[in-house]
Amino acid sequence: METIEKLQKILQDVFDDETLEIDETTSADDIADWDSFSHIHLCAAVENEFGIKMTTEQAIRVKNIQDFLRIIAENHSSTL
């Protein structure tokens, strides 16, 4: 599965909405339930799925799908 597909599945779970569709530009502004509480939940789910640990800076700055894709890529390139 592509990274973005995995992310879509995670967002569907976290926001409990099976119809949710995302692309690279989807951001916190597009999803009403994306508040500070679910933000932490989302970060934890992404960390588990991709086996990464975000830095404090990354976790507070990440606001859209593109940010997640970048963080996942960076983490994986640094560990590979």
Next chain:
Amino acid sequence: MTDLMQPKFSDMEHTLFSGSFFRWTASDILTLSRKLMKQETQLQKNHPELHPMKIALSGTCNTQYLARILRPYLYAFGIQPLFYEGVYGSLMNDVMNLESDLYRFQPDVFIVLRQYRDMEVYPELLSPAASVDALAEQEIRKQQALWQFFHQHSSAQVFLTNIAVPNRHVLGNLEANLVSGRNHYLRLLNDRFLREKPSFIHLIDQEAMSADFGKDRWFDDSAWFISKQPFSMEAMPAMALSIARLTAALAGKMKKCLVVDLDNTLWGGVIGDDGLDGINLDPNHPIGEAYLDFQHTLKLYQERGVLLAVCSKNDATIAEQVFQSHPYCFLKLQDFAAFVANWDNKADNLRRIAQQLNIGLDSLVFFDDNPAEREIVRSMLPEVAVLEVPDDPAQFSVALDKAGCFDWLQLSREDLSRAQSYAADQERIRLSESAVDYDAYLAALEMEARIGRVSRFETERFTQLINKTNQFNLRTVRYSEAEMDRLLNDEAVYPLRAVLTDKFSNYGLISACILRKQEEKRLWIESWVMSCRVFKRDLEQAMLNHIVAAARNFGCTQILGEYIPTAKNGYVANLLDHLGFDLIAEENGIRRYSLSVSAYVPCETKIRVTAETT
């Protein structure tokens, strides 16, 4: 969970009540909890057996995530929670302000997360031990005062975490060498708090939990800086599981008996095939030593009041031989409260064990190395806790501990002597087989009872008995310690208890009754419970004689009683009829009874009763 409900279970219900989510990641459990909250009303409607509880959660940290994760765990243990969550940093205001939402909420349980970051003052480095002690004393007094204040204004039980010593050691190895070091100081605070802990506070062992989990994983400073979480997200399920277990214990849902298999569980090999010489219990062989170690662990469980029982597919005489004749077998036959070895299916045998010990099937924990047997028991008896048993016997002891099935809230003297008393039961059974009739048997038991007002030093046991008894319980009213305190000081209340001994055992305090004087010369039996260990001894008759005498002393002419049916108290459905009460009203299965004091003829029993002052 009844068999009838199972086919209708939704995926959500199945996930919740099977506990299959226990090992999920925190984020998956958050997702589950979110779905659960959407279906909560329906779920509660489908499960009237759930035990509602009001649960307040607070701390000097963010408790939102833990509350969310805790919710499904509580349902898994049969608790239907109503939550109050303190906002971040509101703990002091919640407790000190009598107008706070916390007091308005009137919680049954108040869960408070504490952490090392709460501590503002530490000893100066190189302070002598005496001044470190004095500083700790001061801190503990402050905390005690806070909790005593809370206790005066709330009947809630308090679940308080002790402090997890962090993975921070500024002094390096000197932390272990200086009494003035921070790590030592935190340990000292935990220890001092424990020593002066009032009984309404139950400590949650965060220190042990974090150590087992691994301190480096337990603590997550980034999560603290970002969202004020007291410990890492991945640690939350472990904490939630522990809290849910203790809450279940508070609701009277406790495991009492550990049922074990024999072959490849208590020893290596199969006694029926390998014989006494062939099974492995050799202290000089790693595998034999592992099984022996597990036997020692079981003995420790027995000594802490857990009943042990055997459920094995074996020929009984061959199986018993191991305990009687094997030179290295550590456990003895008398360590087991019940011993069932035959070729019947284990579900039937577990029912037999529960019946023999007079406890509910939901009090049993099943430990069997054979996954097929575990699966059968799981599907046929969902109320029995079936433990996952590792392949390697070296891991049996830790697996049993980690399952945490016997997380009780307190331990009483009666708990500790329980196992012996079940051994005496076996002797009693032999006596009953030799007696000509039941009356002769009762007479041969040489029973003596003391019946009268509960004394100060018995109140803990009195409360515990009322709160955990399910079978002989007329109304199944539960009381917090604070409520019980008030009750014991109420002049209109006569808290009555019975203490029984017979030729084989001293049972201690085994029956409790709360009598309340009401208007129009009526005495109301608000609660009456009796331990199943003394059923069918005519103790209820002896107690009624005393209750009638008490009614006379109170100037009452009438005794009122009530039976409220539950899933478990069918045993006393007709108790008041048998005792000669008249049924005066019946509504929704609740039956009210009355007994005229003047017309009462005392019951004859085989118990020699010492009546104490009323």
